[in-house]
Amino acid sequence: MKHGGSGDSKVGHEDLDWRIITAVADAKGVEPLDIDDRLHDIIDVDAVKQLFVGMPDKRSMTEGRVSFTLDGCEVTINERWDINVNSHSSVAAD
Structure with missing residues (x-):
């Protein structure tokens, strides 16, 4: 499941944490508050922001992606703030 971003570094910068959580919740079919893992225990989101943010109001000057596992899901973020x-x-039947 892919969640779009923007080439403009100021878009998505402040809310990247919430965008990651909601993307994982959507993929799992649960509410964001039902995610068991705490995002900041898994990855330093501020470091990811710094990696991909260029000058203020400019496109990122770094190309690439960061991947990590959150609540059983592989999350990948690229320099355009696309979240995959x-x-x-697998969900076991009750």
């Missing part, structure tokens, strides 16, 4: 989530967990 692949759910690896």
